[in-house]
Amino acid sequence: MTAVRPAADEAVEPAGHALAPLFRPASIAVVGASASPGKAGYAMVQALRGFPGVLHPVNPRGGEVLGRPAIGSLREAPGTDLAVLVVPPDVVPGALEDAAAAGVRAAVVCAGGFAESGPEGARLQERALAVARAGGIRLLGPNTSGFMNPVDRATANFMPAVADLLPGTVGVVAQSGGINLAIAFLLARAGVGLRLGVGLGNAADVSFADVLDFLAADERTTAVGLHVEGVADGRALVTAVRRTVARKPVVAFCVGRSDVSAFARSHTGAMAGSWALTRAALEQAGAVVVDGLDDLVAALAVLRAVRVPAAREVGVGLVTGQAGPGLVVADALGARGIVLPALAPTTRERLAGLLPPLTYQANPVDTGRPTETFPAVVEAVAADPAIDVVGVFALDEPGALEPSAAARGATAGAGAAGRVVFATGGPDAALADRRRALDALGVPLLTSPGALATGLAAVVADARARAVRDVVPEPATAAVPTQPAGPARSIGRTLDEHEAKTLLAGYGLRTPRRVVADDRAAAHAALAALGGPVVVKVLDARVLHKSDVGGVHVGVRDPAALDAALDAIDAIEVPGDGGAEAGERRRYLLEELAPAGVELIVGALRDAVFGPVVLLGLGGVAAELAGPPVLRLAPLSPERALEMVDALPSAVLAGFRGAPAVDRPALAAVLRAIGTLVSEHDDVAEVDCNPVRLTADGPLVLDALVMTGRTEERHGGV
Amino acid sequence: MTAVRPAADEAVEPAGHALAPLFRPASIAVVGASASPGKAGYAMVQALRGFPGVLHPVNPRGGEVLGRPAIGSLREAPGTDLAVLVVPPDVVPGALEDAAAAGVRAAVVCAGGFAESGPEGARLQERALAVARAGGIRLLGPNTSGFMNPVDRATANFMPAVADLLPGTVGVVAQSGGINLAIAFLLARAGVGLRLGVGLGNAADVSFADVLDFLAADERTTAVGLHVEGVADGRALVTAVRRTVARKPVVAFCVGRSDVSAFARSHTGAMAGSWALTRAALEQAGAVVVDGLDDLVAALAVLRAVRVPAAREVGVGLVTGQAGPGLVVADALGARGIVLPALAPTTRERLAGLLPPLTYQANPVDTGRPTETFPAVVEAVAADPAIDVVGVFALDEPGALEPSAAARGATAGAGAAGRVVFATGGPDAALADRRRALDALGVPLLTSPGALATGLAAVVADARARAVRDVVPEPATAAVPTQPAGPARSIGRTLDEHEAKTLLAGYGLRTPRRVVADDRAAAHAALAALGGPVVVKVLDARVLHKSDVGGVHVGVRDPAALDAALDAIDAIEVPGDGGAEAGERRRYLLEELAPAGVELIVGALRDAVFGPVVLLGLGGVAAELAGPPVLRLAPLSPERALEMVDALPSAVLAGFRGAPAVDRPALAAVLRAIGTLVSEHDDVAEVDCNPVRLTADGPLVLDALVMTGRTEERHGGV
Known part of the structure; x- marks a missing residue:
């Protein structure tokens, strides 16, 4: 057993965990055990050959399997923890009934031919599950090779090689x-x-x-x-x-x-x-x-073996015995956005005393050919205040470097244990020796520069992921309503643009000043009231692609231009609309023009698997070039909303298309509000604010759609 | 020795290759050989312990090294092929003189402290090199651990572990x-x-x-x-x-x-x-x-072991014994743009006869648990006309699958040898056995789904890379001048925009209709002559960022607007310009407005290491989002120029910003012309056509700069 971060000798998980009879059984019965090598029922007993508890092969024909006498039925072994079923699918429900009758607490079902094979198999799976549930049996599978528990030597898997x-x-x-x-x-x-x-x-x-x-x-x-x-x-x-x-x-x-x-x-x-x-x-x-x-x-x-405290920034130190591999590791880390921090002057002084003059003593630290000072070098880097975790690469060079000595020196330093990762290259036999020695110190040993970079990057990612709290505290700003976790409400139906914007405004989002006009006269009055150039749009929840059908007219300044725009809108064919002769009339939305700014897409959707999701992306062609949008599960904590903003391409954050840098808190507030909206309304399938324009006065929702219904029923989208 | 693609038993490289005395020596002398374990001069002799030829430790103090008597000087072993110098750097030139005197033909210099350490070391390296060249000695290093040639058991490396x-x-x-x-x-x-x-x-x-x-x-x-x-x-x-x-x-x-x-x-x-x-x-x-x-x-x-003929499209077949790993391989290939082609109906029929009904029999082919039909399945996929190379993943399951049997079946099929790659998972000892058996068949064995995907992708990349011819044939179109490989010419000095466009026009590139005006009267005459709105620009090779300093005025329609533009241009401060009082006058360029279109950057530069390079990218913000430009060495063959165009993001090629699809041959012709220009003029440091607008009438160079001089001398750029 590896000693990396050794656990206590005794099992310490809570006694009576629901899955303990499955994964740490005291007794196992293999139903369908077979004496014929090559059969899964033989392989399963073979895999369990080292099991230290009670093991019953079960076969109605009796006989012996791998030297163990078979019992004819589970009922002969009442109270068995785990039944491993290596039987055809149609026999499974009956076998589970036997198991329930015998007081079995868990079962592994290896056979395929269940839900993965079609409707008939799905029904068979439902039957098997019902029997298991009724009998209080936890069921692993069906359609699995099983599990391996080498610590407790309980490996129920029809691939016997994994028993070792x-x-x-x-x-x-x-x-x-x-x-x-x-x-x-x-x-x-x-x-x-x-x-x-x-x-x-x-x-x-x-x-x-x-x-x-x-x-x-x-x-x-x-x-x-x-x-x-x-x-x-x-x-x-x-x-x-x-x-x-x-x-x-x-x-x-x-x-x-x-x-x-x-x-x-x-x-x-x-x-x-x-x-x-x-x-x-x-x-x-x-x-x-x-x-x-x-x-x-x-x-x-x-x-x-190595985990550092939660932090957005994690300091990685790198010590290398050979410059070439050290460069490869530093390069691979850099490509993942991990920059090696500078070492403190005191550390540099220590290193100068330990290393020959011409070696590179920044971070990475290149020792040249490793000598007896190597452990002290590793320890000095580990002790630097900027360093949370140290990666070490050194080829295995008998006589020049004994990695476990180097690690021992490093981990002896205060707080350095659990913060050093080694990688090396050498003959396989030597590596096995080194690994044993390092495992005992809780130091992982990897076998390529690339694996070291991957491992160090994982330490950084683990610390970063924990640094963003994902709870939803009471709202801190007036931009978010005061019932973030209130009971689910309903919208009732897909909203038109004005209704959608009104709803969003209730969540603190800014929208352009606008007037709804139910007829032409009202539209002309609205133009006068808004003053200056306006945007004129068709207002109808059934029209999804307004621009495509001539439903959006920007920069309308005078009554003549307004009439032209209204004519174009009246000519739109709306699905399910009876037309003017059926008494249907177009409605219009007039809005003041928005100031300039970068445009983003902010949205939400209710995913069938993950529930409410908030989406942030670039619009149009930029989206095609910049790749997929940022997705996060809603509702969003303030930290999560900021982290989501920070996931935008840096070219956008820094000031897209000559614009000033993105106002991160203001955009984060928009994301939170939309996340809260979709979380609070259980029939909202999709929210699209496309675009949200980042104006000098803050984010402004220029167009909005709030759709109800099941996502799967919609096609074509916004 | 692995038998993968076995070579003839006898060495078959051309006799007398210049580096044969270095890498395949008949005799070796280790200068600086030492009897002290831990020293590099000891390790080197140790690494050569299996060398079958003549091996002389050289040490002026004599004695024995690892049982071999040391000679005092290279001169005692005249005609030695290779001298391995394990001596301090300052001794190297003298040792090389000895070697030259002894007729040595090649040397390895391990010591550091040469060019990598600063100017003094660089001089030492020059001296050593001069001695070697004068003596007809090929020199490997300095500052290297050496080389390994396990086939000929000639491993001159101070890391002795690599001798095995x-x-x-x-x-x-x-x-x-x-x-x-x-x-x-x-x-x-x-x-x-x-x-x-x-x-x-x-x-x-x-x-x-x-x-x-x-x-x-x-x-x-x-x-x-x-x-x-x-x-x-x-x-x-x-x-x-x-x-x-x-x-x-x-x-x-x-x-x-x-x-x-x-x-x-x-x-x-x-x-x-x-x-x-x-x-x-x-x-x-x-x-x-x-x-x-x-x-x-x-x-x-x-x-x-596996190489397929050159082709832009390579058909990869995938056979898997377990669905999960097969999915991982197919997914990893898909992420690299490798789509698995559909199998022919006849292949599907063969597979239906070989596999149980519920298995997935498309490509990938999932056999379910592998049985004795597995080899025939691999062979059937390999025989499919759409398939060039077959990847196979199957866990090592004794009794169920013997990979070499599967491979034997597959490689027995006509033309299948050298076209199958295996990957598996299993205990290390089992893998070693499998690898031996497969090596004998010329079938590589990898040990993870990811490595299989990487290996198959490499086969595809190798075939694709060879499918684009990179020679420069006689020009096929009038757009390229008839002396593509003519003697190098010179431009003489950095050109102003008009001169640059005139030069480019000579290479067949289209530029807007334009007039150079040496004074205001000429500018007004030009406006009248061009008719309609024009672009007015400052014309001065010293002004690199014309737009930034108010040197570009678009849409100038009348004399008043022209005067305003000319005023702005006259106010530009030009470095090195004495101003109007010094008799200097601004010159102006007036151009007709260009039709709409997508804008790209096309350029060329003369790299200090690689020489003339052609560059193709997106302009402005799109470039920041889409990533780096496409780079290719000039001159460009017609195929290479098209391949370069095809390396643009697909969102751009398909029709960027609502534009029609990119006219690939027309853009390729632009790339070729610019590549020819930079190749033909040995003092052109940089060509920038930024932007080239893809109009309905073809690509149009809207701005152009041709700079001379050494790249390193320039700062700030265009």
Whole structure:
């Protein structure tokens, strides 16, 4: 067992956790156990060969499986904690009934052929779930290879090779049983021990949130990795991740980057794809989100042992035994926006005393060929007040460098333990020796410059993610109404632009001065009342693309121009409108012209998986070039709203198109207000403020749409 | 030795290659050999312990080193091929004189303290180089750990652990001796054998180009990896890469992504940073450019054995034994723009006969748990007419899948050999067995879904890079003058806008109708002659930022407006101008207004390292959002110019800001013309056509600047 951040010898998770009988059973029965090598029912018993508790193969034909006598039925082993079902799908509900009758408390269902295979399988899954629930059985699967718990030698997985995994402190929750295995092998190859690896499969009962709660409570677990393909209950996942992050780091890898099919729901929906939203939600919950399994493993290898306090800025120190690899690490960190801070003069003085004259003694610190002063160099950098975590790269050079001595020196310094990450290159056999020695000190050892950069970046991301509080306090400004968490209200129907702006104004947003005109005479009176040039628009909630159909006329100055604009608006064909002869009349909205400014899109939508979401992006062509909008789950805390603003491209924040720098607090207040609006009204499907213009007097909503209804029913969008 | 793409048993590189005495010596002398463990002169002899040729430790004090008697001087071993100098820097020139006197043909100089350490070291390096050149000695270094040649057991490196590296077919040329070692260890960890690994160090003599030429000619080498921090002669590197790529794949990793210090030379120079240019140049030369050492290793692991014919589109097939990892691979490929093509109906029929009904049988093909039909599935996908290369992922499951059997089936199919890449997960010991079996078939084995995606993407990138011809044929259109490769001409001085546009017009570029006015009367006459609204500009090569100082007036329609514009222009303060009292007068340029259109920046610059470069980008804010411009070395072939256009963001190509789609051939012709201009004039430092407007009548150069002089001398730019 790896000693990285060693846990107490005794199991310390809360006794009686609901999933303890599943993942830490005292007794296991394998239903469908087989004496034929190659069958899953044989492999499962083989995987459990080291299980120290009671293990019953179950086979109605009796006999022996791998030297253990089979019992004919679960009923012969009453009170068994865990039943592992390696039987065909149609037999599963009956087997679960037997298990319930025998008092079994948890089950793993390996078979496929359930919800993933079509409606018939979905019904079978419902039946199985109903039996399990009625019998008080927690069910993992179906359609999973199982789980691995090398610490307690309870590995119920039909891939027997995983029974010999290195025990350790990393928990893994994978949507796919195959990925759970792939991660386990990658961790083992990286020398990182596993606490528990779970493949959820169809997740009929035991979900991401359930396993996360188990791992959060389990003091043997020091870091958790997630593999997410798509989730049913996004808010439950987010809540569970947030609870876990409060205790230990979570690293997540989301599949679906290149799948655009879910992206095309409506104009803004098209930009808010589920992959982007899942990533954003996990980051908001405090997870470190990575782009692949190799990065997941490097991040877990480090975060299981190294975590620094929550902070927006984290100081990374870098010490290198060879300039070339040091440059590669610094470059990779820089490309992720991580700038190495300057070292204090006192540190520089210490380094000058430790290193030959021509070495680079800034940050990174290049020692030249590592000598016996190397540990002191690492310790000096770790002790610098600007430094929170130190990365060290040095090739394994017997005689010149003994990495664990270097780490011992560094971690001996006050507060340096748990703040040093090593990486090296060398023959595999040497690396295994080094890793053992470093593990005992709680220092992770990685095996490439790239992995070191990934691991250090994960430490920074974990600290940054926790630095933004995500609670919703009482509103601090008058711009937000005083019932942010009030009971859900309803809008009732999709609003026209005037109604939408009136609603938004009630949340403190600024809109242009405007007059609704129900007929032409009223429009002319409005022009006179507003004075100067105005914008004339069609006012009808059914007209979504007003500009496209000639429904927006800018800079109307006189009655003649107004009549021309009204003529154009009257000529618009509105779906479901009977026309003038049916007594329908156009209504008009006249608004004063807005001052100049940069235009952004601010919106909200109610996602089927994650609920209310706030969106911030650039308009038009800029959006195409700048990439996807910023997405965050609503409601937004003041800090979160500011963080969301800061996620805009720096070219925009600094002053887009010659404009002054963005007024961050004012824009953040707009985001909060829209987040509160969508959170407070349970039938609002989408809010689009497109554009919001950042004028010298503050953000101004120039156009607004508030739509009700289910997102899936809409097409074409705004 | 790995058998991946086995070379002939006998060495087959051209006899007498200039670097053969260096990298494949028959005899070696280690000057500075030491009997003290821990010293570099001891480590070097230790690293050469397996050398099958003649090996002399050289030490004036005599004695024995690792059981070998030391000779007192190189002169005692006349005719030695290679002298490895492990001596202090100041002794190096003298040692080289001894070597020259003894007829030594090549030397490795390990010591630092030369050009990298300052002017004094640079002088020392010059002296050493002069001695070597006079004596006919090729010199590797100084400031390098040396090289490794495990195939010929000639490893001259002061890191003895690398003497036991797995021999193989991958060549590596690293700028840094430390990176050369790091790559060697990463290759070994990935089970990939090394043909030759070279750390160039200061590259006083032996350069990237020299080693590339050696590896290109060496038939034992099947793929080459490069690590580039910065080069002195970019064109020589590009030429050597191009020559090598014609015979075998080259993969390159460039450091410097996050270093922006070199980026800030001038307005366009700032965008054409040396890192971006080095990457672009290497890609143009046909190299596969990757973002880190781990990706370099994965790409080399595959490309050493798998190469498909040059093509813009490469069909990737994917077969997976587990859906989860298959999704990860497909997603990672999709994120790199690699779409898996549909399989032919006949292939689908074959698969339907091989797989259970509920498996996914498109591309990717998910076999469910792999069975004995797995090899036939791989073979069927490989045989599909749309498929050029097949990636396979399957967890190592003893009993269920034997990967080499699967590969044997696949590679047995006509033309399938060298077209299959495997990846798996499993215990390390099992992977080593699998790798041996697959190596014998010429099938690479990777160990993560991410590495498989990286390797397949490298196969695609290698094929695509070779699909664009980069020669410059005789001009095909009248838009390009008929002497593209004519002798270099000179411009003589920085041109004013009118002169620049006249020069560009001579290369076939369209410019607005314009009149130069030497005084106000001439300006008024020009307004009358041009008719309608005009643009009035200051005409002075010394005014770089015309708009910023009030030197550009758009839409001037009448004499009064013209006078106002001329007043503003007369008020401009020009550096070095004596003013009106000194007899200096402003000159004016009047131009007709151009039709609407998308605006791009097209330019050229003469880079100190890479020579003439053509640049294509978006203007203003769009550039900040869309990222850096496209860079290519000039002159441009017609295919290269089109490829350069196609590298613009797709949102721009498809029709930016509501404009029609970009006229690709017309824009490509502009790029070619500017590339020819800068290539033909050896004193042109920079050409800026900013903007080039894409009008309905074709591209129109609205402003132009042609600057002479050395790039380094300019500041502030256009």
